[in-house]
Amino acid sequence: MSEKGRLILEMAEQASTCTACDLAETRTKVVFGDGSADSPLMLIGEGPGMNEDATGLPFVGRAGTLLDECLREAGMLRKHIYLTNVVKCRPTLEEAGRIKNRPPRADEAGTCVTLWLEKQIAIVQPSVILCLGAPAANAIIHRSFKMTQERGQWFESKYVRFAMAALHPAYILRQEGEAYDTARQTLVDDLMAARDKAKTAKDEPKTTLF
Numbered sequence: 001m002s003e004k005g006r007l008i009l010e011m012a013e014q015a016s017t018c019t020a021c022d023l024a025e026t027r028t029k030v031v032f033g034d035g036s037a038d039s040p041l042m043l044i045g046e047g048p049g050m051n052e053d054a055t056g057l058p059f060v061g062r063a064g065t066l067l068d069e070c071l072r073e074a075g076m077l078r079k080h081i082y083l084t085n086v087v088k089c090r091p092t093l094e095e096a097g098r099i100k101n102r103p104p105r106a107d108e109a110g111t112c113v114t115l116w117l118e119k120q121i122a123i124v125q126p127s128v129i130l131c132l133g134a135p136a137a138n139a140i141i142h143r144s145f146k147m148t149q150e151r152g153q154w155f156e157s158k159y160v161r162f163a164m165a166a167l168h169p170a171y172i173l174r175q176e177g178e179a180y181d182t183a184r185q186t187l188v189d190d191l192m193a194a195r196d197k198a199k200t201a202k203d204e205p206k207t208t209l210f
């Protein structure tokens, strides 16, 4: 195993007992990350859902299947990227006696980014980060990120020289008909752009604080 792989594994072990926020009380498993710690391309989603919470792996439900399909169409497999989320534990709410997913709160995201995501980025040192959805774009690119206006554009962030946001697979799954096809193709295109950028950015100087 590579040095980065070893360090990520060590950190995942530490994170598996994290109690830094309330999400620890309701989670089953901490979902730390998946893929290659040596990849120049990091994908960051929002947070685990029910299937991820049960298995401990990111993007294994319907959204994950769609992400895997789009990755393949963009010429990549999971082993070619490093995949994680803004928060590592499933945010839930109870509605009419049922447990549902919810977006992470700003305080939960802030705690988890400082404690774990920033350290993951520091180890992996990707050349490119592709944010899947607004919570990741808010954490990595800027706080008032507007998906409708700013998706697909390159930004320099303190974490990485090249950051971009793409539509979240769960959002795409909520679209129907032509809107679904368009949104899905947009994700494939953004994944291809991120792959191409990661290939060419490898040799450029890293200008991040990390």
Ligand code: URA
Residues within 6 Å of the ligand: 045, 046, 047, 048, 049, 052, 057, 058, 059, 060, 061, 063, 064, 085, 170
């Ligand atoms: N949605 C996310 O943002 N992350 C996952 O791991 C699964 C679904």
